[in-house]
Amino acid sequence: MSFKNSFKTAIRGLRTNKSRSALTILGIVIGISSIILIMSLGKGAQELILSQVRGLGSATIIIEPGRRSQGPSDFGSLFTDSLKDREVEALSKSSNAPSIEGLSPMVVLSTSVSFENEVDSFMILGAAPLVADIVGVYPETGQFFTDEQTQQLSAVAVIGSEVKNKLFGPSEALNQNIKIKGKAFKVIGISPKKGQVGMLDVDNSIIVPYTTALKYLSGMNYYHQILVKAKSEQVVPQTVEDIKATLRELHNITDPAKDDFQVATQEDIAQRVGTVTSVLTIFLAAIAAISLVVGGIGIMNIMLVSVTERTREIGLRKALGATTKNILTQFLLESVVLTCLGGIIGIALGIFFSFVASLILSRMVSSGWAFAISPSAIALGLGVSGFVGLVFGLYPASQASKKSPIEALRYE
Amino acid sequence: MSNIIEINNLEKTYKDGDTETRALCGVSFNIKEGEFVAIMGPSGSGKSTLLHILGFLDKQSAGDYSFDGKSIDDYGEENLAKVRNKKMGFIFQSFNLLPRTTVLNNVKLPLLYSGLKENLWQAMAQKAIEQVGLTHRINYETSQLSGGERQRVAIARALVNNPQIIFADEPTGNLDSKSGSAVMQLIEALNDHGHTIILITHETYTAEYAERIITLKDGLLESDKKVEQRRKDAKDSFTK
Structure with missing residues (x-):
């Protein structure tokens, strides 16, 4: 049996119970649309913060007093007076930092x-x-x-x-x-x-x-x-080195680990902000992904019910020449088609909600909010929904394929 | 004509916990290609069990079964499915049609697993439907058909792959006498076209469409007679 025909058979199977199929994919729709929305908001926030950070210009360098914090209780790093007039004077000399x-x-x-x-x-x-x-x-x-x-x-x-x-x-x-x-x-x-x-x-x-x-x-x-x-x-990298050298000399620091100042370029800050927002986005998306597991269990449950209901059909198909593999493929495809359909609807809804959220946020945030959807989020949504269908459809499909034709035909 | 079916000392025992039920207790006979054989017997005689084993839907507990010259033990699971699809057709008492599916798609069902090119399916299915006289109902869903029509759809499905042998399990059991006789005439016509027919029935008038009647009782072969001979025996017993 060709893949095309297996696919057609799966679609026909799902169409015979349209409202149940629609309700079954609801969990996947909610899960995928949440992930798309969170990833879009995360990307929007990242772009907003980065545009603000980069607003200072790529040639701008920020010097801050104090050493890098050694941990959350290292308050000493926060209060420091290492940047005074003499530091300003030293940096102003073109011989130090040309x-x-x-x-x-x-x-x-x-x-x-x-x-x-x-x-x-x-x-x-x-x-x-x-x-x-x-x-x-x-x-x-x-x-x-x-x-x-x-x-x-x-x-x-x-x-x-x-x-x-x-x-x-x-x-x-x-x-x-x-x-x-x-x-x-x-x-x-x-x-x-x-x-x-x-x-x-x-x-x-x-x-x-x-x-x-x-x-x-x-x-x-x-x-x-x-x-x-x-x-x-x-010349930004060279300038950073000059600033560090000047301040270390002024403060008699030989070990860079003991610097009592920090020098950051716009790129450094953008990178740090980018990492933080990415981690936060992934974390939130992972929480949303829990709903996919719940949705997947729903799919498995309904597929098991469907296998039981269609026991005679399975017996008939086997009697007419279907192999174990044919039946396994048919039921597996049904669950994958179901979850992928949920994934597509979820992606469409996720994009819609992201757009609405970006419209609301752009009114609330003075510097504007860009609507951002990455192709990777869409690919991830589709991939994850297909994977959920495969994982949670496997057990019901294998139960269906193992049925003996005569016992299935006798089933009342 | 060569033997298409050879069974020797066939046994089937069902186990349910500690309870064992012997459905077949050593049945032996051969069926030639092109024969029309009716298997009769009272309820519980083992006739349906025998049909399921002969149709590769179940396996015997003991004894030998050769189909088309090859022992059933030599067929793998894939091959059993292939033989069921290519060489066998099934007609069930309860029709076993797919609900909410058209006549055409029900008849096409065995072709899905046939490995034949899809562009041949439509013509093959239409031909089978025409043979059973249901062309005017081709796009009807099976729920819109009468019992007799449904059984004719099942017959069309059984013959769509042009199988060597057709197994009919009480095909008239759910039909009125008029529809039942129409169905039996169709089955008889299939036999005339060279298909081997194995018919399970408990109705004498249905069995008499066959040329040979095998009677089972309590899992054992009670008699195996040509129909003419059976009629003669019946007449003799009446005159005595």
């Missing part, structure tokens, strides 16, 4: 800000003018602060579009004074709606000169980060 185009020490804090009677909490970012270039924040009204203003510890601020809306509403914000930790800062620029860049929500942030932030706002003498811009993407 491929650095510019750098910006960063002071980050969250505090309440007021204008007249309006008070709200915002992220304050102390930075150098270069950060405008790195983050891509170019005020649409007013201007960014200059190097002179930074050196003079000027109390000036560039505010995000949401800060403007929350503190000033429709009224004019430029040249008004806002109070941060009791100190007046003059608004000299308002940036357009920008969304998330790197880990920074630009629209809800206020950028001030890092010198001013260090002296009047943070109350510390060290920086939270130093953003470095290399001259080009190609």
Whole structure:
């Protein structure tokens, strides 16, 4: 009996009990559509995070204070003051790191800000003018602060579009004074709606000169980060080595394992984020796959019922010349066709739900959410559903094929 | 004509736990190619058991059975299925047709396992259906047919592969006398076309379509007579 005819026979067998077949595949449909949805959301989240991380530009390098954590209880690695003015000065010398185009020490804090009677909490970012270039924040009204203003510890601020809306509403914000930790800062620029860049929500942030932030706002003498811009993407690896060498020399470190700073490129961060989101996606998809096992048991149950119901048919087919292999193939194909059909419907539903979810999420996430379905998820969905049919159909099919023709014909 | 079936001292014992039931207790006879043989006997005489063994649907517990000159023990499982498909046709008392399936597809069923090219199937099935006079019902589902028509579908299915031998197990048992006689005329016609027929029945008038009647009783061969001779015996006993 050819495969084509075995397939036709299997389809005919399933069509005689349409509603039961439809209910049987429900478990597979739910399982596969959940996997497709989770994988799509995982991929969407990964792409969103990566686009934000890469938003800083591929030539940007981040230096953070502190050594790499040795474990969850290694709090010592979190609190460190290894990045100060002398580190900034050393890195600024072109003899130490010739491929650095510019750098910006960063002071980050969250505090309440007021204008007249309006008070709200915002992220304050102390930075150098270069950060405008790195983050891509170019005020649409007013201007960014200059190097002179930074050196003079000027109390000036560039505010995000949401800060403007929350503190000033429709009224004019430029040249008004806002109070941060009791100190007046003059608004000299308002940036357009920008969304998330790197880990920074630009629209809800206020950028001030890092010198001013260090002296009047943070109350510390060290920086939270130093953003470095290399001259080009190609020189990034060399720049990283130069930065490490300079800081190690400055801190008298001979063993790289004892570094009291961390240097990360955009690619490093993207890779780390990619790994985390991939692992999370696989984990969630594995949980959804449990429903496939439940669906598979449902298939096995119904196939066993079907074998019992069709005992006389099996006997008849054997009497008319069907071999054990013919009967095994017929029932195995029935369960594989059933699960593959469930898989196809599940994939279609999964794509539909992913699309709906991406529409909802793109409204909720300011920087947008891309609808992403990978061909590998579709292939996986089909493969897994076929495999479930094969595994859970094998036992009922072998029970059917083992029936003696005369006992099957006598079955009432 | 050569023997198509040779059985010698055939026995069949069914075991159910500690209980043993002997359905056949050493039956021997031969059947020639082209013969029309009726196997008769009361209920429990072992006639259906014998038919199942002869049709390769069951195996004997002891004794020898040769089909077409070859012992059943020399056929593997695959070969038994092949012989059932190519050389044997079955007609059952309860028709055993596939439900919710058309007449045409029911008749095509043995062809699925025949290894013949699919483009031949339609013509072969149509020819068999025509032979039993059901062309006008070819696309009907079997549930839409009368008992007599269903049995004719089963006959068409039995002859679609042009088998050497047709086993009919009480083919008129579920039919009224008119349909029953139509079915028997069809079976007789098949024999006229050269098919060997083995008919299981307990009705004398049905058995008399055969040229030879074997009677079983309690698993033993009671008599094996040509029909003419049987009629003569019956007449003699009446005159005495």
